[in-house]
Amino acid sequence: xxxxxxxxxxxxxxxxxxxxxxxxxxxxxxxxxxxxxxxxxxxxxxxxxxxxxxxxxxxxxxxxxxxxxxxxxxxxxxxxxxxxxxxxxxxxxxxxxxxxxxxxxxxxxxxxxxxxxxxxxxxxxxxxxxxxxxxxxxxxxxxxxxxxxxxxxxxxxxxxxxxxxxxxxxxxxxxxxxxxxxxxxxxxxxxxxxxxxxxxxxxxxxxxxxxxxxxxxxxxxxxxxxxxxxxxxxxxxxxxxxxxxxxxxxxxxxxxxxxxxxxxxxxxxxxxxxxxxxxxxxxxxxxxxxxxxxxxxxxxxxxxxxxxxxxxxxxxxxxxxxxxxxxxxxxxxxxxxxxxxxxxxxxxxxxxxxxxxxxxxxxxxxxxxxxxxxxxxxxxxxxxxxxxxxxxxxxxx
Amino acid sequence: xxxxxxxxxxxxxxxxxxxxxxxxxxxxxxxxxxxxxxxxxxxxxxxxxxxxxxxxxxxxxxxxxxxxxxxxxxxxxxxxxxxxxxxxxxxxxxxxxxxxxxxxxxxxxxxxxxxxxxxxxxxxxxxxxxxxxxxxx
Ligand SMILES: [Zn+2]
Numbered sequence: 001x002x003x004x005x006x007x008x009x010x011x012x013x014x015x016x017x018x019x020x021x022x023x024x025x026x027x028x029x030x031x032x033x034x035x036x037x038x039x040x041x042x043x044x045x046x047x048x049x050x051x052x053x054x055x056x057x058x059x060x061x062x063x064x065x066x067x068x069x070x071x072x073x074x075x076x077x078x079x080x081x082x083x084x085x086x087x088x089x090x091x092x093x094x095x096x097x098x099x100x101x102x103x104x105x106x107x108x109x110x111x112x113x114x115x116x117x118x119x120x121x122x123x124x125x126x127x128x129x130x131x132x133x134x135x136x137x138x139x140x141x142x143x144x145x146x147x148x149x150x151x152x153x154x155x156x157x158x159x160x161x162x163x164x165x166x167x168x169x170x171x172x173x174x175x176x177x178x179x180x181x182x183x184x185x186x187x188x189x190x191x192x193x194x195x196x197x198x199x200x201x202x203x204x205x206x207x208x209x210x211x212x213x214x215x216x217x218x219x220x221x222x223x224x225x226x227x228x229x230x231x232x233x234x235x236x237x238x239x240x241x242x243x244x245x246x247x248x249x250x251x252x253x254x255x256x257x258x259x260x261x262x263x264x265x266x267x268x269x270x271x272x273x274x275x276x277x278x279x280x281x282x283x284x285x286x287x288x289x290x291x292x293x294x295x296x297x298x299x300x301x302x303x304x305x306x307x308x309x310x311x312x313x314x315x316x317x318x319x320x321x322x323x324x325x326x327x328x329x330x331x332x333x334x335x336x337x338x339x340x341x342x343x344x345x346x347x348x349x350x351x352x353x354x355x356x357x358x359x360x361x362x363x364x365x366x367x368x369x370x371x372x373x374x375x376x377x378x379x380x381x382x383x384x385x386x387x388x389x390x391x392x393x394x395x396x397x
Numbered sequence: 398x399x400x401x402x403x404x405x406x407x408x409x410x411x412x413x414x415x416x417x418x419x420x421x422x423x424x425x426x427x428x429x430x431x432x433x434x435x436x437x438x439x440x441x442x443x444x445x446x447x448x449x450x451x452x453x454x455x456x457x458x459x460x461x462x463x464x465x466x467x468x469x470x471x472x473x474x475x476x477x478x479x480x481x482x483x484x485x486x487x488x489x490x491x492x493x494x495x496x497x498x499x500x501x502x503x504x505x506x507x508x509x510x511x512x513x514x515x516x517x518x519x520x521x522x523x524x525x526x527x528x529x530x531x532x533x534x
Pocket of ligand 1: 454456496499
């Protein structure tokens with residue numbers, strides 16, 4: 001059975017064009033970029049060309065792009081590096097309650113090391129409340145970190161407003177844009193983000209490579225110490241094939257983006273409408289308007305998400321319930337709890353995230369089998385029984 | 398992630414349903430993991446004649462419900478009481494460590510149903526403890 005892959009927020013397939021670009025850097029131009037002979041200088045200039053390509057996508061300067069091992073490292077570097085470089089100014093740092101664990105756990109780490117953290121609440125669509133941010137900011141606030149778009153429910157945050165607030169108060173603003181990069185245009189000359197994290201495998205690039213944008217003049221410590229790579233900012237021999245692949249993947253992602261997004265949004269909305277119209281007792285999660293083009297998230301009442309995923313998997317469909325990283329723990333997703341869902345409703349969530357290679361037939365197939373699967377699980381559920389009996393009582397009254 | 402046995406019991410669970418004139422009903426749950434299990438027993442002359450279940454939960458929870466009910470049908474009340482979650486897990490060819498606690502629920506649900514039966518009939522079942530009151534939904 002061919003897999004229908006609907007989990008692009010977890011990771012994406014690497015495009016053939018990307019693999020082709022990467023390939024020679026494994027066994028032909030394998031030289032260490034820090035060396036001086038020819039095959040090494042080819043690696044070196046491949047890195048610098050990639051940096052320029054990536055910078056131009058964000059209207060940034062090449063000198064502001066630093067390669068890392070991925071989104072997690074970029075987030076750790078941005079947050080810990082800023083906190084340590086600015087701790088004399090203050091030890092108060094702010095983030096939101098719906099961040100990825102790479103951000104949340106890093107803030108928790110800092111809170112164990114003398115920093116005071118404020119977690120901003122979000123509204124029922126998952127958006128950070130601007131008033132709460134203004135209230136939270138203090139004299140000793142040195143960093144605000146709010147994600148560009150949420151990995152679970154696809155909500156795009158009011159980044160422009162947040163960045164203006166931080167700029168006015170001279171607070172460093174970091175945004176984890178791992179889910180946004182490759183899906184929406186970000187102009188870093190227009191938007192006052194100081195630090196922006198990205199990861200190549202979320203936009204059809206390879207795993208194990210990412211970048212951190214550091215606006216010129218931002219006070220931040222190094223995170224990985226060692227050699228003089230990345231303009232002495234990030235030590236470690238560069239992942240040359242990965243970097244080359246990331247640049248190719250980002251170019252492809254931003255080529256005709258509006259046109260591609262139109263197609264993906266059409267599929268996304270077909271799934272949303274199909275679920276709303278054909279399955280009762282569902283809750284649509286996330287913002288209906290400020291939403292990533294590829295994200296669908298619903299809670300199906302009275303059933304549990306893992307059994308739903310297992311049944312979909314038996315039918316060849318790969319999707320997710322909450323964050324894939326959340327499945328290691330048994331609590332329902334912190335994002336779904338933050339937008340006010342009960343534990344039970346949060347447990348019954350399904351996330352479908354589309355990619356450029358998804359086809360309308362795949363969406364039709366999902367919509368064809370999903371109502372039956374949901375009903376099958378409801379027929380096994382004591383909660384659904386209770387609901388039906390409750391309805392019966394109401395009818396009697 | 399799951400064994401073939403678990404997947405079989407999950408995809409085609411046995412004994413899903415309710416018993417209208419059940420001798421005992423037990424409901425246990427754990428909102429944290431998201432598993433709630435309700436077991437219905439039909440007991441005649443100290444023998445489990447029938448067992449049915451309804452479960453809200455993950456693959457492991459549904460599979461253990463299916464397996465546990467199969468294992469107690471035809472057994473005496475005392476034998477049913479002695480069914481451990483370990484035996485259910487073994488019958489399923491194992492569960493991932495993180496899912497072991499879901500299997501505890503099946504044992505607890507059976508015990509809760511036996512407790513209900515004992516209470517209704519004013520009898521004492523040796524070794525049976527009252528069920529935990531942590532159903533939260
Ligand atoms: Zn479970």
